[in-house]
Amino acid sequence: MARHRARQQALQMMFQWDVRRTPPEEIVGGYYGSLLISDDEEATPPRDEFAEELFRGVLADLAGIDERITRHAAHWKIGRMPVVDRNILRIAVYEILTTDTPAAVIIDEALELAKRFSSDDSAQFVNGVLDAVRREKVTSGIELKPD
Structure with a gap:
């Protein structure tokens, strides 16, 4: 459940960045600041390192990730894709190419995000693109190396 929540947080940060083009540090700080429940630090949800890794990782290789998505x-x-869909794809492509998490798990999580935040049609589109990226990785051995 923690990874699911992290992917959702990364999607929310990517959405904010995509719409506003605010510097990443401001997005991260503002995102966690908006989760402040009270002035009590113990009640404030902790920062999620995996969510931040996904967010920053996508931005670090945005052009390469976008090119791969467009190809498939x-x-x-x-730029013509719905904002939510393209950011679900960006996060999932980054994760497929840089982590040891099985692609099937990543794709399933992306489909859940698409169904929750977009539409069933979007879920089908996301599935098709991500499956093509997965197949490309398997056949060519491509990877992105996180910094």
Whole structure:
């Protein structure tokens, strides 16, 4: 459940960045600041390192990730995709290419995010693109190395 929540937090941060183009540090600080429940530090949810890793990792190789998504999204340019869908794809592609988490788990999590925050049609689209990225990784052995 912690990884699911982290992916959701990363999606929310990516959405904010994509819409506002605010510097990443401001997005992260503002995101966790908005979760402040009270002035009591013990009641404030802790920062999630995995969510931040996903967010920062996507931004570090955004051009490469977007190029890969565009290559596998027939007749879709990244800028024409719904904001939620493209950011679900960005996070999942980054995770597929940089972690040891099984691709099937990452794809399933992306589909859950698409169903919750977008639409069933989006889930089908996300599934098709991510499956193509997964197949490409298997056949060519491509990876991104996180810093």
